[in-house]
Amino acid sequence: SISTMFLCVCVSILTVFHPCSGGTGLRHAYSAGDIIIGGLKTYAVAKMNSVVNFIFCRYDFRTFLHTQVLIYAIREINQRTPKVLPNITLGYDIYDTCGDVSIAILATLQLLQKQPNPQSCQLNEDIQSTLTEPKTKVVIGDRYSEVSIAVARVVALSSVTQISYASTSGLLSEKLKFPTFLRTITSDKFQTKAIAELVKLFHWKTVAIIGSDDEYGKYGSDALTVIFNQELICIEFVDILPGDFSQNNSKTHTWLNTLVKKINESTAEAIIIFTKDANVGIIMEAAIKYNFNRTWIASDSWSTSAEVSKMPGIELAGQVFGFISKRNEVPGFDAYVKSRFNKTTNAFLDDFNARYKLCSEQAESEGKINCTNRQLGQEQCLPLSCLAGYIDQDESYNAYVAVQVIAEGLRNLLKCDSQRHLSTFTGDKCKSCSNTSYSSPAKDKCLDKTEEFLHWSDPLIIILTFLESFGIIVTVVFAVLFMIYRNSPIVKAVGGYLCFLELISLLACFCLAFTFTGRPTRASCMAGLPLFGIAFSLCISCILANLLQILVGFSFDLKIGSWMKKLNQPAAVVTVVSGIQLALCVPWLYYYPPYPYMDIVGTSIVLHCHKGSEELFIAMLGYNAFLGLICFLFAFKGKQLPDLYKNASLITVSMLVFLIIWILFIPIYINLVGKYKRAVECTAILISSYSILGGHLAPKCYIMLFRKEMNDETAITEYIRKHYEKNAETSLYSLAIRVWSYNLCTACIYATYTDLDANLFLIILSDMSQAVESTNGMSL
Structure with missing residues (x-):
């Protein structure tokens, strides 16, 4: 009736799509392994009960042995010495189809699930996602062509290979319809x-x-x-x-x-x-x-x-x-059967032993064997020699060859490294992929490697871009403030016009940090590190010239007075110091310029800049580090001088941060692999620039805006007087120091913080020093 037919359809659909609910009822044998070989075998022949229209299976010795030869071939490969497949174990999941299309399709859907062990029923998202990357990589079977055709249409959806050992229909030779079907028998x-x-x-x-x-x-x-x-x-x-x-x-x-x-x-x-x-x-x-x-x-x-x-x-x-196909004997299978299957076990063998009685070795050796007796295995025991007589040498051997073909294919795949894949033409040799591609997991084609570089959308790059932009804005604001207060003592305290060169170089450093983001080009590679080296050396040379002004201004030793006069030339100091760095970087850019470079890292192509000349790159960094160390030593020595604006102390901190950052940069840069190597370079540049901007110049701007009383010559004079009074001792010598301290300090102030002629400054220093020396000769 229609209602009965509808019920049967519903039950069939639920059985197919929810095989774990209550079990599939399919007879199968399973063994775990790294690679699962699926099997669709006609272990028994389907028969239809004419009374209830229900399919049941009639057992057949020959088809039973077909299942065993498949298991035997897989075990033989796993146990062969030397190993055919090193570090890989083949498993199997073999279903009995009874030669019926509907049962075969149900078994095929079970094989194509992600769940590796169909005996365990766990309904989760992975199991529902069938036909995508199943655990079973190849299916052997079925025997009958009509069953193989139905199965071939299903497994092709997941690109799973099917190898039949007995299906001879010429229709299966049509590759457009059955692209993944192969067979070990002629059509x-x-x-x-x-x-x-x-x-x-x-x-x-x-x-x-x-x-x-x-x-x-x-x-x-x-x-x-x-x-x-x-x-x-x-x-x-x-x-x-x-x-x-x-x-x-x-x-x-x-x-x-x-x-x-x-x-x-x-x-x-x-x-x-x-x-x-x-x-x-x-x-x-x-x-x-x-x-x-x-x-x-x-x-x-x-x-x-x-x-x-x-x-x-x-x-x-x-x-x-x-007519039969070419016959061959499966090596060792006859002895395997006669040895009671080498005392192994599997679901099909257990089922067979439960239905048929095998003769003991003693009974088989003593009794007369009549293998034509139809009651063997039922009323009489079944001799193993009679069972071995059912081994056919065509289908059994074809099934054995199918497993050997799979093993040989896997062995060839293992010979291919990640840079090579199997040739799509012959399938028996490795074909090299290009430098910009790699072998797919299936080793059947080359896939393009993904290009990696610092994208603007990368979270880290967004942070660095913000810091770069903020640094540019702050530098410009500082330049405006210094321009407004250019005639004030505090501007002259940081070198006068030198501070503008310092700000320009810092602005260049912040702008150059942008060249490390995005796809590297020839221009961005050349502008990155070489120009940073020039700009930062210019910045440090300005600081060094300023430190020399302070040290010379407060040095009263007449023995070094003559060469101090020559040394205290800020323009010359900046030109010579930055010129040396320029002499290093210009040949670098001209003869060995940095260029875009592709670095192959696994399945990725990391785009970055090759240094061009590692020696000149190291020389550039080393020279900047040397300048930073000199500034640090000079600033540390000048910390004891009466410096109202703490120039020496702040420069000491800035140079210390600069040196630490670049010391840490070297091991990180050498060991880091990938696109973030350029991000490390950019970060080091930003921290170095911010150390000077924040440590050296920011406090000066704070005084200009919020501590204006300190930006006055009177405040400077008073600070120096108190400094010497605090450190003077009660002696005639110290008394002389007090007498001349005011005049001395005034000279220092004007020499350091005003535009007093350098020659006049040295004359004042000489007169004051002679007075101190004459006072030193008096007794108390």
Whole structure:
């Protein structure tokens, strides 16, 4: 009824898409491994119960051994010495399809799930996401062509390879429809040609063809019809059996009676049966019953069938010519079966042992063996030698070869490193990828490597960009303030016009920090570190010249007075000191300029700037570090001088930060790999620039805006007087110092913080020093 049909459809859908709810009911064997080989084997033959229309499976020794040869081949590869696949273990997940399409599709969907062990049912998102990167990488099976065709359409969705050991339908050779299907047996194209050649060899003029309504029988019958028409061989009749003919129900009997009548009335010299062995058994029973004694031509599906050949009275049916593929013996499998499967176990073997009684070694050696007895394994024990006699040397060997092919393919893949992949043309050798690509995880093609550089959207770069922009704004604001207060003592205290050179160099450093972001170009590489080296050396030279002014201004030793006069030339100091750095960087830019460079790191291409000359790069950093160290020493020495604005102390801190940053920079830069290497360079530049901007210049701006009383010559004079009064001792010598301290300090102030002529300043210093020396000769 319609309601019953609807219920069956609903149950089928729930069974397919929710296989873990209550279990699939599929018979299967599972063994864990790094790579899972799926198997679709006809362990038993499907039969339809005519009363309840339910599929059950009839056991068959030969197909049972097909499952065991697959397991044997996988175990043999895992245990072979030396290892075929180092550090890789093959596992299996083999399902019994009973030769039925619906069961095979259900088993295939189970294989294509991500869940590695189908025995454990855990409904999660991974299991629901079927057909995407399944644990099973290859499926071996099925035996029948119609089943393999249905399975091939499903596994192609996940690009999982399918290898059949017995499906011969020519339809499966169409790669556009079945792109992932392979087989270890020839197609029916060659078999049908061979059958036609046999007919021509015996000069038979008329033939009859019996096929079946499935991909194997229908395609083979059609191919034979085309060939016989081309060869002008008469086809007396073509009978296509229904798909459920093997169910042996009332419909089958009606069709069989019609077929028997056709055969009985036929004058064909040979009858070709191109269908499954289950259908042939029914036809042969009728042929024996009616004593046809005809000439039969068997296709490869039943030419070696033990069930047909052992049928009682089979000789009454007539003579049979059969076709088989090339036969080979599976190495060691016969001994493996006779050794009770080497005392191993699997689900299929356990099920077999539960249904059939195997003879003990003693019973097998003492008793007489009659392997034709149909009661073996049931009323009588089944000798292992008889079971081994069911090993066919075509399908079993083809299944064995399928596993060997998989192992060989994996072995070839293991020989390919990440820079190479398997050739898509031959599949047996590695093909190198280009420098800008790498092998896919499946080792079947080259994928483009991703380019990595400091993108503007990177969170770290956003922070650095903000700091760069903020530094530029602050530098410009400071320059405006210094311009407004350019005639005040505090501006002259930091070097007068030198402070503007210092601000310009800092502005250049902040601007150059932008060149480290984005895709590296030739211009950005050349502008980055070389120009920073020049700009920062100019900044340090201004600070150094300012320190020399302070030290010279407060030095009263007449022995060094003459060369102090020559040394206290700020413009000359800045020119010489920064000129040396310029002499290092100009040849660097001209002869060995930095350039964009691709660094291959794994599956990424890191874009950065090559230094061009590592030696000149080190020389640039070393020279700046040397200048920083000189400034630090001079500033540290000048910390004891009466400096109202703490120039020496602040410069000491700035230079200390600068030196520490670049000392830390070296090991980090050497060991860091990737795009953030340029970010480290940018960070070091920013910290160095901020150390001077914040440590040296920011306090001066604070005084200009919020401590204006300190930006006055009177405040400076008073500060110096108190400094010497505090440090003077009660002696005649110290008394002389007090006498001249005011005049001395005044001279220092004007020499340091005003535009007093340097020659006049030295004359004042000389007179004061002579007075101090003459006072020193008096007694108390």
